[in-house]
Amino acid sequence: MSTRQFFVGGNWKLNPTSVGKAKELVEVLNKAELDPNTEVVISPPSLYLIPVRDAVSNKQITISAQNAYYKENGAFTGEISSSQIKEAGIPYVILGHSERRTIFHETNEVVALKTRAALDAGLKVILCIGETLVQREGGETTKVCEGQLSAVVKQTKPEDWSNIVIAYEPVWAIGTGKVATTAQAQETHVDVRAYLSTAVSTTVASETRVIYGGSVNSGNAKDLAGQQDIDGFLVGGASLKPEFVDIINARK
Numbered sequence: 618m619s620t621r622q623f624f625v626g627g628n629w630k631l632n633p634t635s636v637g638k639a640k641e642l643v644e645v646l647n648k649a650e651l652d653p654n655t656e657v658v659i660s661p662p663s664l665y666l667i668p669v670r671d672a673v674s675n676k677q678i679t680i681s682a683q684n685a686y687y688k689e690n691g692a693f694t695g696e697i698s699s700s701q702i703k704e705a706g707i708p709y710v711i712l713g714h715s716e717r718r719t720i721f722h723e724t725n726e727v728v729a730l731k732t733r734a735a736l737d738a739g740l741k742v743i744l745c746i747g748e749t750l751v752q753r754e755g756g757e758t759t760k761v762c763e764g765q766l767s768a769v770v771k772q773t774k775p776e777d778w779s780n781i782v783i784a785y786e787p788v789w790a791i792g793t794g795k796v797a798t799t800a801q802a803q804e805t806h807v808d809v810r811a812y813l814s815t816a817v818s819t820t821v822a823s824e825t826r827v828i829y830g831g832s833v834n835s836g837n838a839k840d841l842a843g844q845q846d847i848d849g850f851l852v853g854g855a856s857l858k859p860e861f862v863d864i865i866n867a868r869k
């Protein structure tokens with residue numbers, strides 16, 4: 618097994634429906650016995666970032682925003698900036714999630730600009746990539762992931778990658794109950810490392826954490842976590858349930 622620290626992120630998306638319920642989710646984690654070797658990051662909606670930050674008592678758990686604009690300030694109604702997130706004491710931001718790319722039409726270039734701005738503000742980035750079902754069936758998985766990564770490579774220097782976690786999330790596996798097989802996930806993670814090796818450096822390829830997302834639950838996490846190149850998970854639905862603790866402990 619590699620020296621890359623196991624990473625489990627909970628992407629709450631637009632959930633839960635009240636700050637009280639958000640605090641209840643935190644309380645479950647505060648009381649749980651978490652594998653001390655796992656880095657745990659939870660990502661509530663923007664409005665809950667500060668109350669959730671304040672509710673976390675386990676120092677092993679840190680917080681991530683779900684999005685940030687690439688401009689620091691100005692006439693951009695509805696947006697928040699990376700520097701505002703940083704000032705609020707939030708260390709991470711998720712960028713390029715497929716829901717942002719698909720529903721909110723974020724291009725590879727926009728995701729790359731956001732990544733640059735987040736790194737400049739001192740945030741760490743959970744950078745999401747992944748192919749649709751049509752693209753997988755068309756044999757385009759590697760090409761799509763490389764295209765998403767190459768836009769970010771153009772905006773970054775090799776040293777930036779120590780602050781980036783890549784989340785490979787096949788769109789067809791998100792929220793569908795159709796998890797990628799361990800072989801499918803491992804294969805794409807190997808391809809991601811091969812690309813980083815050529816486009817950035819062999820060190821970045823071997824040291825960058827590549828995590829998997831898409832219908833991860835307590836039943837499939839252990840098998841996936843046993844793969845050489847799967848360094849953790851970005852979890853949606855199951856991060857809102859008590860089984861999230863089992864996913865955090867998948868390597869225990």
Ligand SMILES: O=C[C@H](O)COP(=O)(O)O
Nearest residue numbers: 628791792831832853854
């Ligand atoms: O960011 C998380 C992914 O979208 C996975 O969501 P899911 O675990 O509900 O499939």
